[in-house]
Structures are given as C-alpha cells and as structure tokens.
Amino acid sequence: MATDLGELLVPYMPTIRVPRSGDRVYKSECAFSYDSPESEGGLYVCMNTFLGFGREHVERHYRKTGQSVYMHLKRHVKEKATGAAGGAVPRRRNGKVFLDLELNRDFNGDDYEYEDEAKLVIFPDHFEIPLPNIEELPALVTIACDAVLNAGSAYKKQESDSWEEELQVSKHARSLRQQENGVRIPPSGWKCAKCEMRENLWLNLTDGSVLCGKWFFDGSGGNGHALEHYRETKFPLAVKLDTITPDGADIYSFDEEEAVLDPHISEHLTHFGIDMLKMQRTENGHHTDNHMQSRASEWEVIQESNLKLKAVYGSGYTGIKNLGNSCYLSTTMQVLFSIPEFQRAYVGNLQRIFDYSPLDPTQDFSTQMAKLGHGLLSGQYSKPPIKSELIEQVMKEEYKQHRGISPKMFKALVSKGHPEFSSNRQQDAQEFFLHVINVVQRNSAGSENPSDVFRFIVEERVQCCQTQKVRYTQRVDYLMQLPVPMEAAINREELIAYEAKRKDAEENMRAPPEPVRARVPFTACLQAFTEPENVPDFWSSALQAKSAGVKTSRFGSFPDYMVVQLKKFTFGVDWVPKKLDVSVDVPDFLDLNRLRATGLQAGEEELPDLTPPIVIPEDTRAPEIDESSVMQLAEMGFPLEACRKAVYYTGNMGAEMAFNWIIAHMEEPDFAEPLAIPSYMEPDLPSPSLPTASPLDNQPPEESIAILTSMGFPRHHTIQALKATNNNLERALDWIFTHPESEEESEAMSDMADTEPNDTSFSNANAHSDSTLSPDQELSSPRVRDGPGRYELFAFISHMGTSTMSGHYVCHIKKEGRWVIYNDHKVCLSERPPKDLGYIYFYRRLSSC
8 A cells, every 4th residue: 555655646746845944834724715624625735835725726726736735634623522510521532633723712622622634635536645644655745744734823934034133232221321401302293403304203312302314224214314413423322203102112223233122211211201101001001901991981882892782694794803903904804895896806806816816825915805805795704503502602602603704814915014014013993094005006007996986186275374375286195084173072161070070089099080071073073174274394485485384175076985084092292192082973974065175266376386495405525435335345346336336325224235236236237337426406406496387395305316216217207206105215116116107108207207296187176076087197196086075974993992002993884774893703783883982984975966
C-alpha cells in the first residue's frame, strides 16, 4: 500500500510545498466564503498556495491553477455525554483536536467537545488519503502535512508582520529640562510657528514650540521646521500633536534620529497644559461596571437591553462577530450592504468577480467585498435553530445560537497599511466610513463605483468683510457634518440646575444627582450648519492683504444617499476628550432643498483672481545635503550627481531611503544630470502681481511640486493631484496612481495645469432637477449625481461611551418596513429605535418628490 500511495503522489510531488516562515496558511476560513473546518463540507487547503477553500469553491481553484493536492480539514462538534448525575462527562476520543483553530464561541466549551479530521484529497478524482499516515506517505508529503496542521493563524502572522521594531526609551526622557516660559497648548487650531502648515505638527517638549515635520518621516506634508529648530537649539524630543491618546503618543528624538519612548510623557505634556492623566482616568472610567453614571442609560437605551427583542434570521439579517473592538467596522459594513448599489456592484457580480479574481484572492479588495456582501445577504450564515432543545437554549443563553460571520480576512485587507484600523483599538465609525469609500473608489477603475451614491458638491462662498467682495468655490464631500449647539438646548434651565447640584455634591462629597441629558432640536443643528463661519488667515485679493473673512456652505448637488454626522465629540480646554451627552430629535424625513447653492448673485462683486504673494525665505543658501550618505551611494557605483539628487529628494533621511529613490529613477534620461534646486520664481509660476484663471488661492507649494515631478510625473498632473488632496504629498501620490491621464488629456491640460480647480470642475447644479449626472466634469474624476434634496431615514449608527477611542457601536436599519438592530452577531427586531441618540444617520432620496 505504501508503494501504491507513493506512486500515486509522484506526479504531484513538484506541486507540494512545505510552508516556509513567510507563508500564511489559511486553514480557518475560505478565501471566497465564510466556510471553515466546522462547516458541513469542511475546508480544503491547497498544498501549494496554502489558501483555504470551501467545498463550493475548491473546484474553481483547481480549474484555474491546476493544483491537484489539497488537505481537507473537518472539525466535528459534538455534545458531551451526560452522566448519571446529569453533568457532562469530559471525554475526548484519541485526543483528536490537532487543528490550531479558535474554538467556536457559539458553543459552550463545557458542554461540547471537538474532534478533528484531516485527509489529503487529490483532484479531479477526489481520491482521499486519511491523515496521519506516516508509514505510507513519502517523507516530503508527511513533513508538509505536519507543517500545515501545526501552522499558526494566518492573521496572527499578518499582525506580527505589521509590528514595528520595538521602540527604546530615549536617553533624554529622564533628564529632559523643560523651560518655564508659560506656553500652554490649546486642544486644536495648531499651526507651524514658521509657516502655514496645519498638519504633521510636532510639539518640542523643551520649549513648547509647534513646528512642522518632514514629509518623508510619516507620509504627511511638512517643511522640516521641527528639525531646523533642533539644529538651532539642540532641544532633542518632540511629540506629534495629533497622536496623543490616553495610551501614549508618537515621540521622536532628533539627537538619536529615531522614534523613541518617553516614560514621563504625561508629566512632560502636563507642563504645557495637556493633561493625559486626566484623560486616562476618563478612559478607565468607561470600563467600570456601570460605564460611568452619566452614560448608564445610554447603553441600555441604545442597545434596547431592557426589552425582550425577537431574533430574526435569513437573507440580510446576518450578524458580524466582534473581532475585538471591531464594531465600528461591523456597523459601517452592515449599512453599506443594505444599499442596492453596493449589493449590485459586489453581490450582483459575485460570479464574475470570483472567476476573474487573482491567484491570491485574499489580497483582492473586490473579492473580499463580494465575499462579505454574500455572507451578509445570502442568509447562509443566519439560520434559525431547528431542534426544540436548541430553541430553549437560545432563549436561556440569550442568542448564543446567532452564528454570524467573522470578517478577519476583510479587516486585514481593508486596514492594511493604516496605523489605526490595522490595530485592535476602537476607532471612529465616521473615519472608517470615509476610509472604505476611498478604498472602494481606488478599486473601482473601469467598473461601477457604488460610492458615487454618496458623492456631492459643496459650494463655498467666502466674503471679504472689509470690501464685501465674494468668491465662490466648489469641493467634493461624502457626508454632511452637523454641529450640535448646546446653547440651543430646550431644557437649558434644567441643565443649569443639574450642574449646580453636581458641583455642590462634589464639593460636599455626596452622591451625584441623577444625570440630565441635553435636548437640542435638529433644526438648531441645521441652522448652525448654515451660519457663516470665520475664515482663519484669510487673504483678501481685493486688499492684497490678510483680512477678516467669513464662509458659508451650500449644496451644489444632492446625492442619492445623504450621510449626516452629528459632531458629538469634542475636546475640553484641558485636552480631555468628551462626548456631548445630548438627545437630538432627528427627523424621519429631511428636506434640504432650501440649502441648494445659488452661485454668484446679482449685485455681488467677485474678488479678483489673484494669488497671495510668495514668501521668499530669508535664508536663500543652498540646501544642506548629507554628504556621508552621498558618498555611501557613490561607492556603490552610482553617478555622484544622481546620489546628490537622491539624498536631496528624500530629505536627508539616510542612504537606504536615497538608494530606493535611485532604483526608482535610474532609467530617467536626466538621472545623472546635476541637481537643479527649484526656484521660488520659476518662469511658469504665475506672478504674484498678475491675475490668473484660478478660482482658488491654493497654489501648491513649489517644493511639493518639485518632489513629485522628480519622480517622473508631469507638472500639470502633480499640481492637479496636490490641489485635489489639499497639498498632502502622500495622498497626492496615491491620487496620481488612481487617476491616470490619457495622452489627449495630457495635451489638453498642459496649458491650464496651474489653473485647475480643486478636485473637479462642476456644472451649474441648478440646471438639474432630476436624478441625472452632472456633465462636463474632469475625465479622471468620478461623476456626481444630482436630484431633489428630499430624503427618508433608513439607517443610523449609534455610539455608547465617552470617546471614539472606547465604547461600542450598534446600528439600526429599516428593512421591510420595520427597524432592525444589529449588535455584533445579534440581529433582532427593534422595539424602540433610539433615533435621538444616534451618531451617523443615513438617508435615501425620496423616489416621488
């Protein structure tokens, strides 16, 4: 028999591999479905690619790749035998639990036991070889089978691969001397002290200076003023302002030239008015048993936990298991896949997407979206219990038989490369929604882009307060952010009385009074949205000087689906993140037609189309170039001038970064030409004293243009990309790759590159009364739909807790005329949908307006 098996496997031996250290073995989840070894058909693991496939999909992989040998894994879940006393008898026949899989949490481990079965299956004849079979199998096959069976989770390997090198405590942390200069850092509104940058800002922990970093450090824009400040002062440590959380912050040591840890960061930040310790107590307070007294009723009301809810099953009623602070993902995807356009784009094209998926479908976004959509909508993973004893157990154990799906593969892919979403920390559902929209758009080239249903035009009117002249500009957005004016609360007197009682109880060490929740009318939120707001650092082209300016926003178009976010999260003056405890009477029907943009009105005078004067730095010396890095590269045989350019364009970040630049640019014709430093007065830049055709005063920085053009991209395309991404270099580079230009477009754009409006040019939105597509838009941008501005609420996402960094999300979706609550894997009919306590609301356009 041994000889027979050996001869049988001989033709397939070249295709059987032993997993190496870098291989991921997907033995817990199918690449195309949520089948697992516990599913009825088990899971088939390819012995060459180590991808897992359910019974329904393994034939497709065989036909596409010709791989014939698979390991079939099956886990049998059995109820333990009951002893005479009625208790479960612990037994495990032959100890056959050898798969490194997580136990199914749907079954109580004390009442069930697991028995694993593995065998090799050879396609197309489905010849089966039971495992283990050491004596009869060739040694290579035995080793490969053992390696697959003992391999760890593919997701644990992926997480470990994304871990950064362990940070070390800075040598300056303990001895850092902070200046007593009275500097206090506000919780928002930061700007570089030496330029106009408002992102990638670093707080120097010695003197409190707020300065911009380099783009190449973390992918954000910057002019390197934080590094310049260190060279002038030798103050070594800086913290990135937008990374400060109760868990820590990103800290960089200029002296040690690396990211570091500072055990005394809370103390160092407190010196400048940033109270991290208080933030930590706030966050920990959330995890107490009653979730803080002021939030207790919020958790009960939003989850409807004090009601007996009826579970629902079937198509569209599948829950999503919590993977550990992943409820922000679950609620967002549940809502998206309740929208017909997303269903049609992914589930409607399921077979085509699967048939044309790449060899590794785990890394294909369309495949994983189709898989997730099918998992939620098919009803295959949401079946009601059949046996009466299981029904009793469901009632007793509170929905433990809700199966749901575990979208580990989707989460790993959609969050890949994102520092926050790839972690296991809680995140903001609004930020994740925009992230998913961005990923969908990037992966929809040449096909239907379902995210277009959210895309709309915002018309912004900026007025110079001194001359009364105006400018109209347009931008694209995907959601409407409504401020919550607490001063408009209709129970204001009650709130004042409660606050007085609360302070009195605190001073006299008494129990706090019953919390009072503010009640703010939705109309007040809408009114606050329409109010003019001050424009910081407004430069009036009429005065050719900085002046006071106000801005109002209106809708240039109305999307098919309007997403409304209530801005409930804010920072106190002491940096403590807090959530407004507020109830807003959000309406079921929303009419925004009165907010339709009107464009330039009769009697209004436009601001001249002048750009702000270019500030030429006083220091016009040649840029510093790290000559040691240049020499390291030159010793490798690269031309000296090419080495100088590589070091310059990578911001003196070291020889390794410069080497990567050389590899990417060595085929360019001017690769070895001398370094040409961009001039601040290049001939093709518009003169500051002459008018241009640009409707925006946002000409990208010449340094940013130079960096992108040095990579080989046309100048007009780089300007277009920078304008479309608010001058963020990393996003601009991504925009270029996702918006390739044709030769005809390149020629047409070459003469007007410096005058392109931000993101796209738009037609008159008032000309469209039906749901049509706005014409004459930039060829490389998604088109914008328009129609009447009347909507009906069909879903909302709610947050419980004190901060977006903690707490829990659930969503309510209206299906078949009834509200349904999705709370992780539990899906039930809603009795009292808490529409007044929501965070993000989803409206669909009324069909008959």
